[in-house]
């Protein structure tokens with residue numbers, strides 16, 4: 148039971164929130180305000196997929212709710228749409244397309260920076276549920292790719308907006324970033340791993356490894372960390388875990404050559420001891 152997509156005429160920019168017009172054939176869209184490029188996410192039409200085992204009365208109710216759900220999604224009203232998804236899932240938990248639409252709602256509700264982390268886990272759960280119901284769904288594959296790519300673009304957009312906090316010397320410990328800034332930066336990098344779970348594109352993890360390696364374009368110069376904060380951020384462990392994951396997909400992968408901040412630190416410790 149493969150469903151069709153709804154015909155979208157506009158989609159919000161996940162980064163800056165601008166409303167963008169969508170031509171019917173486009174799969175990608177570039178925001179003319181902030182320059183981000185996103186995949187177009189077309190919600191699934193669910194009103195024609197009512198379970199045949201529902202009673203006649205419930206079936207009609209199901210179709211009505213599904214139609215309101217579709218209207219809400221087309222109007223970019225994702226909180227309302229999310230609630231309608233739940234109503235439909237109460238009546239029939241086995242409609243994979245409703246789980247996909249719920250994941251899309253969770254994606255849009257996540258574009259607020261503050262809830263992006265919890266919501267990203269939700270998205271993964273809903274898509275996995277849809278996968279358990281219908282493993283071969285082409286639509287599921289298509290939407291997983293779009294959500295994963297967008298999550299990656301969106302978290303990078305927020306990551307590079309994190310500024311050094313102007314503060315006294317004593318509160319900052321890594322090139323002028325506060326502990327909270329660094330936690331925030333690391334959380335955004337972890338989202339690329341979540342994007343990888345949704346759709347295994349190794350580019351996401353390769354970018355994470357680069358960010359965790361002190362190369363020029365890294366957001367934070369991890370090697371300048373002061374000594375007593377070394378156990379706060381599991382940078383080395385994360386980096387190693389991502390490298391292992393990449394190597395499973397690409398056995399010949401060679402991580403960036405620069406020494407990690409951890410290697411620097413060990414040098415520092417041995418030179419200050421001797």
Ligand SMILES: [Zn+2]
Pocket residue numbers: 160161162163164165178179180181182183
């Ligand atoms: Zn934008």
